[in-house]
Amino acid sequence: MMEVAIDIQNLRKSFDGKDFVLNGINLTIPKGKITVIIGFSGTGKSVLLKHILGLIRPTSGNIQILGRDLWSMEQKEINLFRRKMGVLFQYAALFDDMTALENVCFPLREHRRDLKLKEIVDIAMNKLKVSGLDQKHFNKIPSEMSGGMRKRVGLARALALDPEILLYDEPTTGLDPILTEMVDHLIKETHHVHTGSTTVVVSHDLFAAFSIGEHIVMLDKGTVLLSGTPDVFRNSDIELVQRFLAKGFKTG
Amino acid sequence: MATPYFRRKKDEMLSWWKTNRLEFNRKLDQFFGSLVYGLSQLFFETGQAFLFGTQSIRLIFQKPSRWDEVLRHMEFIGNKSVIIICLTGGFTGLALSYQIYLGFKLVNATNLVGPTVALGITRELGPVLTGLIVAARAGGAMAARLGTMRVSEQIDALEVMGFDSKQYLVAPRILAAFVSMPLLCAVFDFVAMVSAGLLCVKVLGIDEAIFWDKIQQWIEPGDIYQGMVKAAFFGLTFASICTNKGYFAKGGAKGVGEATNQGVVNSMVLVIISNYFLTNLIRFFYVITGLRS
Numbered sequence: 001m002m003e004v005a006i007d008i009q010n011l012r013k014s015f016d017g018k019d020f021v022l023n024g025i026n027l028t029i030p031k032g033k034i035t036v037i038i039g040f041s042g043t044g045k046s047v048l049l050k051h052i053l054g055l056i057r058p059t060s061g062n063i064q065i066l067g068r069d070l071w072s073m074e075q076k077e078i079n080l081f082r083r084k085m086g087v088l089f090q091y092a093a094l095f096d097d098m099t100a101l102e103n104v105c106f107p108l109r110e111h112r113r114d115l116k117l118k119e120i121v122d123i124a125m126n127k128l129k130v131s132g133l134d135q136k137h138f139n140k141i142p143s144e145m146s147g148g149m150r151k152r153v154g155l156a157r158a159l160a161l162d163p164e165i166l167l168y169d170e171p172t173t174g175l176d177p178i179l180t181e182m183v184d185h186l187i188k189e190t191h192h193v194h195t196g197s198t199t200v201v202v203s204h205d206l207f208a209a210f211s212i213g214e215h216i217v218m219l220d221k222g223t224v225l226l227s228g229t230p231d232v233f234r235n236s237d238i239e240l241v242q243r244f245l246a247k248g249f250k251t252g
Numbered sequence: 253m254a255t256p257y258f259r260r261k262k263d264e265m266l267s268w269w270k271t272n273r274l275e276f277n278r279k280l281d282q283f284f285g286s287l288v289y290g291l292s293q294l295f296f297e298t299g300q301a302f303l304f305g306t307q308s309i310r311l312i313f314q315k316p317s318r319w320d321e322v323l324r325h326m327e328f329i330g331n332k333s334v335i336i337i338c339l340t341g342g343f344t345g346l347a348l349s350y351q352i353y354l355g356f357k358l359v360n361a362t363n364l365v366g367p368t369v370a371l372g373i374t375r376e377l378g379p380v381l382t383g384l385i386v387a388a389r390a391g392g393a394m395a396a397r398l399g400t401m402r403v404s405e406q407i408d409a410l411e412v413m414g415f416d417s418k419q420y421l422v423a424p425r426i427l428a429a430f431v432s433m434p435l436l437c438a439v440f441d442f443v444a445m446v447s448a449g450l451l452c453v454k455v456l457g458i459d460e461a462i463f464w465d466k467i468q469q470w471i472e473p474g475d476i477y478q479g480m481v482k483a484a485f486f487g488l489t490f491a492s493i494c495t496n497k498g499y500f501a502k503g504g505a506k507g508v509g510e511a512t513n514q515g516v517v518n519s520m521v522l523v524i525i526s527n528y529f530l531t532n533l534i535r536f537f538y539v540i541t542g543l544r545s
Contacts, residue, residue, distance in 0.1 A: 079414040093405035
């Protein structure tokens with residue numbers, strides 16, 4: 001039987017009390033697989049991701065992450081629980097007054113107080129190397145780095161605490177095709193290195209979805225339009241899915 | 253001759269009134285509406301900022317401790333404001349003592365220039381000007397920094413990494429402002445009094461012994477404490493307002509700019525308004541405790 005990492009039941013969210021951005025999402029994200037959430041702009045992909053991260057409180061519905069409901073926990077418990085999740089934000093969200101190495105050390109210094117500074121630095125350097133950042137860039141601050149380098153540092157920071165769930169918010173947005181391919185490759189590599197970890201990618205890049213995704217979810221108007229393997233999508237006769245596939249591959 | 257003229261003018265005015273009455277009333281409504289809205293918004297935002305500030309500052313005593321962050325922000329708010337505080341204090345002392353000297357010379361009371369300047373500086377100008385300067389310098393920086401962190405998802409990143417963002421970002425800033433402000437106010441008082449003394453004694457020819465002796469005679473430690481208490485309160489005020497504005501900023505660079513602007517303006521207005529009420533409150537406290545008549 002398939003193990004579940006994230007279970008979302010009838011999730012609804014309205015910011016103004018009238019229009020619902022998410023309108024009854026029912027979704028199960030399997031453990032140990034790469035799930036890609038796709039959809040047109042404004043369908044609620046990023047809002048859904050923020051719900052999974054516990055950054056937005058749902059209007060109604062239930063989200064279970066690794067069998068726990070974030071909103072039934074105390075703040076301290078949430079903070080501890082969040083160690084199990086790592087996120088690569090759209091623009092990496094690096095702390096701009098810290099170097100690449102300091103950015104990766106930061107969560108370790110907070111949550112691994114049992115480690116000495118040298119051990120923390122060693123772990124951080126290892127994560128940066130795994131993410132593919134050249135050592136000569138370790139002491140650069142974000143403003144001195146390119147988009148691709150920032151993504152690598154963001155990924156290393158997300159990996160710092162060896163999370164069970166790794167989430168990517170539009171990881172290839174704003175990158176050129178070569179960098180996009182590199183990031184896709186990085187996501188796949190990271191998933192394989194961290195055996196057993198669950199990866200969730202929010203993207204509108206159809207090529208990425210089909211090249212890295214083992215499980216794809218398509219959102220439309222705040223609901224799940226289709227969920228399944230890439231083959232399920234290829235064989236789907238839903239008009240919107242076909243249009244999205246045709247358009248995506250054409251523009252890609 | 254005048255009657256037809258005034259009748260014509262009256263008719264013109266009546267016809268203007270009939271034509272523009274609705275527009276005039278609409279503009280009047282708009283003016284008073286925006287005035288009431290602005291005032292209610294100021295009260296609402298002040299209340300919100302104080303709730304935000306008190307909620308945040310409580311978190312400083314929770315584990316893990318953030319005292320290193322408090323010290324770091326104290327260095328920014330306190331140490332890095334010393335030069336500008338000294339400059340402002342020095343020239344305020346010079347200008348105030350000169351004006352008071354000119355006024356008192358008219359009634360042959362130049363002996364009282366020292367204590368008058370000292371009272372004005374320690375009770376009012378010291379804390380208020382320190383509050384305004386530091387609110388503009390450090391408060392603006394706080395709002396801009398937190399606003400940038402919010403719109404670039406750095407605060408989200410902090411939360412996701414298991415940090416309590418209010419405990420890590422907001423509480424240390426508010427506490428640092430609360431502790432640094434009385435110290436800065438003391439620096440302001442000291443520099444202002446020294447510069448006033450130099451001007452009065454070396455340039456205006458007031459006897460040095462009389463100048464300092466009268467100050468000792470009239471000024472009590474309570475006057476200095478009063479200013480320092482006010483400064484601490486102003487620190488709480490501007491730090492709560494500016495961190496609140498920055499923390500909830502949205503809308504990219506424009507939103508950060510607006511948050512910074514509103515944070516600084518609201519802080520300055522509140523420093524001035526609350527100064528009056530604090531003066532009365534402290535006076536009331538001194539009277540009921542019997543510390544002053």
